[in-house]
Every structure is written in structure tokens, then in C-alpha cells.
Amino acid sequence: MKIGYFPGCSLHATAREYAESLGVITGPLDVEINEIDDWACCGATSAHATNHLLGVALPARTLALAAEQGHEQILAPCAACYSRLAAARRAVDNDPATGAAVEKAIGRSVGTARPISLVRLLAELAPKVREKAKRPLEDIKVACYYGCLLVRPPELNDLDDVEAPTMMETVVKATGAKPVSWNRRLDCCGGGFSLSRTSSVVRLSRTILEDARGAGADVLVVACPMCHSNLDFRQKAIARRSEGGMDIPVIYLSQLVGLALGQDHVALGLGRHFVSTASFISRIPGPREGESAAATEVG
């Protein structure tokens, strides 16, 4: 399977480990990802909150480039990037006036490439994940955190249900780990206010972390660099205002899949988080006997 790849700005920097883990798992899952040449930032919240056309035109240029470079599908691992690409796709497809304004602004034909989130891609590949899993994660309890932009607004939802999605849980079950049942998996973490209104992020992310902890989760799994940053990087600040501390590792879905595939935790970028993943990793047994460890394959 060949697919275009839009890393977005975060996967080249603060979410480097998301890109690293993706690079490690695509091979064993028989997916070839090709980074779209000369992509630009999707504009995220700052574009759509201040200029609607800009918020559509920036991601539309990436859709156009992907089509020009021969891709029918674009993998956007960042939930915000996915959402902006999907919003551009929808605006161009459903509203001829916006479509015309966008094509005039970008000076290109938008083409027909469609974005896909990593959660959907992995959910579709779940049987393969199960088949290739070399290391049982049976004792690991996982809180699947969806956040906002993979499921909302409903017309851009890439998953199976707006209020009760199951795709992350499908992937987690394929790794052998146990998804826990909890309440805050669709709540907002404070998203783009990480720098500009940290107090809101601390308030919202604390509720999420406390609920995950209350549900007995060993680890929180995410598929968005902004959610990750708010829940991992900000967890220290959150713990200061929370009884009994926090200390819940927050990892990307691709990292969990990588662990199940027997990949090395360093190659998966599990050492790059602010909340240590060491104690969580130490609980994972080695690869099943009689099977060659993929960890040795990647060095």
C-alpha cells in the first residue's frame, strides 16, 4: 500500500517521536509512505480563527500538491492537520464558490486527494497488527484518548462514531493490550492554548488525566501532537495542583503498535517524553519465544 504523507510542522520537531514510531511500523505493516514534496503548514487554529479562506487555502495547496505528485490518499498523523485537510476537502467539494476562491488563491487545481488519519489507517490494518504482533502486551491497561479533531465536527469525522468511536480501541486490542472504559476520551485538552492560556490547558488536561488514572490506566494513548504536549509536557504543572501526583505515561498510538510489533523502544522514540515511560516499558515482556525479535532487526 502506497500513500502520501503530510507530517505537518509538529512531526518535524516537538512530535519527532510520533514520526519516528511511524517510520518504524510502516515497513512491517506493508505500508509505504511518501512525504509530500514542499508541503506547507496547514495554518491550524490561527488561520481558521482569523481568516476562513486562509484556513481552507493553506491545506488546499497541500491537497493539490499531493494530487500532482500522484497520491490519492494523504496520511495526516496530526489530528489538527487531518482536520484542516478534511475541512479544505469538504469546502472545495461542497461549495463551488469557496472552491473557486480557493483555486484562485492557490493558483492550482485542488485535485481529488483525500486525507486519512493515522487512527483510521491503523484500524483498517488491525488484522495485520494482530498477525504481526511479536510481543504480547496483555497486562497493559490503556486509556484511548481521542480528543476533538479526529471525531468533530461530525461532517469531518474520520472514525466510526462521533460520540462513541471505537477505532482506537480496535487498534489497542490488536496489540493485545486492554482498553479501559473511561469518561473523558472525547474531551478537549485545551488544544492550541498551550502557550497562550496555559491555565485553561491545565484545568482541562487535569480532568482527563485524573479520569484515566481513576479508570486504572497504565498508559494514555493519543494520536495528536497538541494533545500529547498538553498531557505529557504539561503533566508536571498539572500534578502540582492535583492530589497524589500524576505520573501517567502518554504515548502515541503508533508507539504502542511498534511495541507490539517487537520494535525497540529507543527507535520508537519512547525516551523523548517528559513523563518517563521506563516503568511502563519494563512491565512489557520480551518477544515471544521462538520468534525473531524485530528489535534486533532495527538494531
Place this chain on the structure above:
Amino acid sequence: MSIPESAAPATLAGEVRRKTGLNPATCYQCGKCSAGCPMAVETSLRPHDVLRMLQFDDREQLLSSESIWLCLTCETCTARCPNSCDPARIIDCLRETALNEGAAQPPRNIRAFHNAFLKQIQRSGRLFEMGLIMSYKMRSGALFADVMAAPGMLGRGKLALAPSRIQGLEEIRRIFDACTRHESDSTSTTTAQQNPGTEGAENA
């Protein structure tokens, strides 16, 4: 969806309707949007208040309100609205309108963030996070916030030290120009303002 000009009087609700195809009059104030809004505890106007004020054409208070800038666009209101009013899209439209009319009063830090973010894209086509942080600090005055985080970010290899500039940078700048022009054109046709902000995003 296009609305005939005659159906859109010179009210803020009419303007929203023309720009978004959404009709604020369809809100029947059930409050489900505000019940699920994660920012409702911090804002003076909750989503259903915003819709109500649109129905009353309370233009000045709405466009100058801080609350519209505290919306995270988590889209919970839009997902749960039983009458498809799409408050999140309407709030985006109000922010943009407020900027174009020079009425916007976002909190300083949020204004600084949007401004710094968009400047980064104009400068290199991609977000250079280190540059964003520095630029945001200068604009917001929050010089010492998170300074202790920098070594941790660098040690984890999470901060690029130099921006990566895309080939099509000129193209990106043209997109910014075209979108800014487009929005100020569409504002001037409805509000009959002589000199609407030509740099809406820029002034954020």
C-alpha cells in the same frame, strides 16, 4: 449555500448568514452547546448566549467580546446541536468579522499567539516552533513563561534549531495576500466600511 442578498439584511446575523450559509435564527436556545462547552466556566458569553445576541443583533457587544476568542474550536457544540446551528463555525465567523472591522478585543496573549503563528508561516511556509515561541514572547510580554522547559525540549531533540524554508514560499505569500484581499472585499460589500482592515489576519 448561497442566500439571496434581499434575504440578508444589514444585521450581524444576516452577515453571518451570507458568509457561512448558517442562519442564527434557527437556534431555539436549548443550551446543549453550552452544557458541553469546555470553556463555558471561563467565558462571560456561552455559545447559546452568542446565538441569542446574534438574534437580537447586539453587534457591538458581540464583536468586542473577549469570549469569542476563548473558543477552542473543539466543536462539541457543533456536534451536539439538535438544530445544526454550528456555533463553532459562527464563532469563527464573528472573530474574523471583528478583526476586519477593527472591533476585535482578544486577550493579549491569544492575539500575540495567532499573530506570531501566522508570521511564522509567512516567513518560512512552515511553523518553526522555536521562532514561534520567541516571537510569541516578544508580542505577549510573557518573557519568562516556560523558560525552564527549553533545556528539556532541546535535550529530547524536540526543538529544531533552524527554520526549514519551503521552495514555494512566494506561493504562500501570494495565498496570504489573496485571502486577506478576499476577506476585506467581502466585508466592505456588506458593512459599507470605507476602509476595512486590509490585514485582518495580520492584526490578530
